[in-house]
Amino acid sequence: MTFTIDGKQVLAALDRYLAESRQAGKPVIHQETIETIHGQLDLASVFREGGLSGSRLDRFLSAYLDNTTRLHHPGFMAHQVGCPHPSAALGSLIDGATNNAMAIYEMGPAAAAIEFFMINQLLERIGWDLMPLETTRRLTYDHGAGVLTHGGSLANMTALMAARNHMDPAIRENGCTGGLTIMAPDSCHYSVTKTAGILGIGEKNVFLLPTDRLGRIRPDQAVRSIETARERGLVIAALIANACATGTGLFDPIDAIADICQAHKIWFHVDGAHGGSLLFSKKYRHLLTGISKADSMILDAHKMLRTPTVCAALLMKQASCLDHAFEHTAGYLFHEKQQPGFDFIGQTLECTKAGLGLRFFMAFAALGETGMAGYIDTCIDLTRSAHAFLASQTDFDTPYPPETNILCFRYQGSDQDQLAIRDRLIHQGAFYLSSTTIEGQRYLRMVIMSPATSLNDIENLVAAIRRVANNF
Numbered sequence: 001m002t003f004t005i006d007g008k009q010v011l012a013a014l015d016r017y018l019a020e021s022r023q024a025g026k027p028v029i030h031q032e033t034i035e036t037i038h039g040q041l042d043l044a045s046v047f048r049e050g051g052l053s054g055s056r057l058d059r060f061l062s063a064y065l066d067n068t069t070r071l072h073h074p075g076f077m078a079h080q081v082g083c084p085h086p087s088a089a090l091g092s093l094i095d096g097a098t099n100n101a102m103a104i105y106e107m108g109p110a111a112a113a114i115e116f117f118m119i120n121q122l123l124e125r126i127g128w129d130l131m132p133l134e135t136t137r138r139l140t141y142d143h144g145a146g147v148l149t150h151g152g153s154l155a156n157m158t159a160l161m162a163a164r165n166h167m168d169p170a171i172r173e174n175g176c177t178g179g180l181t182i183m184a185p186d187s188c189h190y191s192v193t194k195t196a197g198i199l200g201i202g203e204k205n206v207f208l209l210p211t212d213r214l215g216r217i218r219p220d221q222a223v224r225s226i227e228t229a230r231e232r233g234l235v236i237a238a239l240i241a242n243a244c245a246t247g248t249g250l251f252d253p254i255d256a257i258a259d260i261c262q263a264h265k266i267w268f269h270v271d272g273a274h275g276g277s278l279l280f281s282k283k284y285r286h287l288l289t290g291i292s293k294a295d296s297m298i299l300d301a302h303k304m305l306r307t308p309t310v311c312a313a314l315l316m317k318q319a320s321c322l323d324h325a326f327e328h329t330a331g332y333l334f335h336e337k338q339q340p341g342f343d344f345i346g347q348t349l350e351c352t353k354a355g356l357g358l359r360f361f362m363a364f365a366a367l368g369e370t371g372m373a374g375y376i377d378t379c380i381d382l383t384r385s386a387h388a389f390l391a392s393q394t395d396f397d398t399p400y401p402p403e404t405n406i407l408c409f410r411y412q413g414s415d416q417d418q419l420a421i422r423d424r425l426i427h428q429g430a431f432y433l434s435s436t437t438i439e440g441q442r443y444l445r446m447v448i449m450s451p452a453t454s455l456n457d458i459e460n461l462v463a464a465i466r467r468v469a470n471n472f
């Protein structure tokens with residue numbers, strides 16, 4: 001039983017790894033060259049000979065895990081990659097072993113049923129009508145819909161494609177004739193611009209909305225932009241707002257923008273890849289006020305919902321706009337059949353689709369909704385405390401109070417110094433930060449994701465920054 005024996009070995013190694021990471025027993029980040037890692041993992045001979053088990057597997061695991069970036073480490077504060085709950089990782093394991101391509105119900109009924117359940121949980125929290133369990137009643141009345149996708153970029157693209165096709169149903173077959181635009185703030189995620197290129201709108205035809213100095217849409221100027229776009233003969237397929245912006249973690253004023261979109265009959269899409277998770281927080285849900293007035297939104301479970309990469313959700317107020325968005329002729333898939341469930345395939349770009357709902361569900365199965373809300377709130381509370389602490393240090397600059405678990409700050413010195421500080425911290429391995437620009441200036445960026453991080457770690461980070469900067 002190699003699977004069980006190897007499996008126990010893997011789980012034991014992961015248990016040690018997680019404990020070591022949480023206790024900061026190893027560096028948060030450790031980067032060797034590709035060549036070195038190839039050698040450490042003995043890739044060429046294992047590839048040739050196979051039979052990776054026993055002591056060889058131990059050596060492989062140890063070398064592999066030593067060359068990972070440790071998301072459970074208290075010093076992991078760099079990116080919005082979720083700190084997965086180990087139980088949710090078991091969901092990925094079950095999915096990998098069963099490999100049910102569940103976009104067609106008969107190819108993965110359990111996985112499809114879980115995805116259906118999770119989508120309805122999200123729809124309920126937004127305030128949209130649930131998909132009917134009796135799928136024969138689908139579209140017999142207006143209700144919401146959704147699908148899990150392999151990432152937020154794909155979810156954004158699917159939403160905007162549905163918006164485009166809703167505006168002009170002939171586009172899917174005939175292509176775009178020009179004059180089409182989507183409106184978004186400059187602070188939108190690059191997947192939005194990329195989508196404009198893919199959908200035939202054109203990246204340079206994204207109409208940038210006026211923002212404040214921190215990149216938030218200004219509702220008082222949005223109406224004028226809409227009028228300008230229309231005066232120029234542009235057809236607006238959708239307007240996109242951030243919940244929240246990737247760089248700063250700041251929310252666009254969803255409620256006010258939703259009203260403007262409704263008044264001007266524009267599809268309103270909310271990119272909630274990061275902050276959409278606040279649907280589960282009682283304390284910070286207010287940042288999403290007005291979300292039910294949107295037409296579509298996305299959220300990445302693999303950011304703030306303790307779910308292993310990847311698992312994103314696209315959610316739509318009106319199922320009819322999403323239904324059959326992608327269905328094409330394929331004699332081996334689309335035909336008459338007994339259908340006790342629901343095929344997600346008509347809503348996704350993918351044909352083969354993993355059972356993403358299981359890892360997502362398993363995170364909740366471990367923590368419960370209250371535990372999940374507690375995790376989100378703790379990350380945000382700590383980020384706000386980190387801001388208060390940094391703001392009280394005269395050699396640090398904090399350009400705004402954070403709304404979420406993303407905080408930008410600067411140590412005294414030049415733009416180049418900020419990048420050098422980051423590089424040196426990474427080299428030392430106790431802290432891992434990212435960096436972004438705001439109004440043309442370079443900032444260090446902290447994203448608190450690990451439940452192991454405390455205010456004490458922030459204080460130690462500040463001391464470490466001073467140490468490395470004083471040694472330039």
Ligand SMILES: Cc1ncc(COP(=O)(O)O)c(C=O)c1O
Pocket residue numbers: 080150151152153154156189191242244245246271272273274300310312
């Ligand atoms: C606001 C926003 N939208 C979309 C994405 C893209 O999501 P993914 O990386 O899952 O494709 C990100 C990723 O960081 C994001 O922050």
